[in-house]
Each structure stands twice: as structure tokens, then as C-alpha cells.
Amino acid sequence: MTPSDLRDIERLLSDFAWFADRGDGKSLSELFLPDAQLQVAGQEHRGREAIAQDCLRRASDPGRKVRHVWSNLRIQSEADGQVNTAAVQLTFEQTSASPNAQLRVNDLLDQFARGPDGAWRFARRVISRAMALEI
Numbered sequence: 476m477t478p479s480d481l482r483d484i485e486r487l488l489s490d491f492a493w494f495a496d497r498g499d500g501k502s503l504s505e506l507f508l509p510d511a512q513l514q515v516a517g518q519e520h521r522g523r524e525a526i527a528q529d530c531l532r533r534a535s536d537p538g539r540k541v542r543h544v545w546s547n548l549r550i551q552s553e554a555d556g557q558v559n560t561a562a563v564q565l566t567f568e569q570t571s572a573s574p575n576a577q578l579r580v581n582d583l584l585d586q587f588a589r590g591p592d593g594a595w596r597f598a599r600r601v602i603s604r605a606m607a608l609e610i
Contacts (some may be wrong), residue, residue: 476552483595484547484587488562491597492543498534502525507597515602528540538571545583557585557598564602567610580605 487506494503504527507513513529515519520529533539544565551559566579586599 476550476558480558480595481550484560485497487595487597488545488548488583488585491568491600492545492564495530495533496542498530500530500534502603503527503530508588508601511597512599513602514600516604532603536570536572539568541566541568543567556588560585560587575609578608578610580607 490506491503494500494506504523507523507526509523511517511526512585513521513526515529520526533541544567545562546565547561547563549561551561553559560583561594562583562585564581566581567576568579569576582603582605584601584603585597587595588598590596
């Protein structure tokens, strides 16, 4: 893995947070390979359309405000043109149903592979909640 590859993967992590925070399901889904998987909140979404719809569903609450911050990126393995990583994500969320903001600490387990255009994309992402706190 080259320094350029690492920067591309870091950019995918940051872009995921950016697009999720803004409810931009189309742009978020394009970070994934066409047949990729996203597992979040115990639900699995397969393919770009399902991933985009999940993002749009979450953003449909007009009172929802959310911000994601990731850190502690670790390259777990590299094999067969794929890279597996682990990171930590903080999610700050406030909804119209709850005036108190919630902070969630999530583990991110990601698998990246190159798409037909040669660019790195998510092949699989698992977002696993480690803890949740009201703030």
C-alpha cells in the first residue's frame, strides 16, 4: 500500500462522514462498489441503491442534526487487492424526538477494493456501536 493509497482510503472515510451528515445518499452510495454491503444498526444494506435509501431515510427527519468524526485508523491486512481497516467513529446526533443530543462511539470495520476505474471504494462496511451516551 502506497502513501497515495492510504490518502485515498482516508478520504473515503472522511467523505462518508461528510455525505452522511448532509443526508446526501447519492454521493455517499458512490463511495461503495456497486455490490457492496453496509451494515449499520443491525441492518444490512446491499448495493448502492439500498445504501443511498438508508442515508435518505435517516436524513428524512427535518429536526435531525448529526455529525460524524473518525479517528484511530489501523490497517488490519492487505491481500488479493483488498485492504481491511479498523477505526473509531464518534457520532453526535440530535433528533426532533429527543431534545438531548446523543453521542455514540462506534467501531468501523471496513474492507476496501478498487473499482473498475481503479479507484478505491468500500466493498464492505460494518458500523458497530460500542457505547451510547446522552449529552
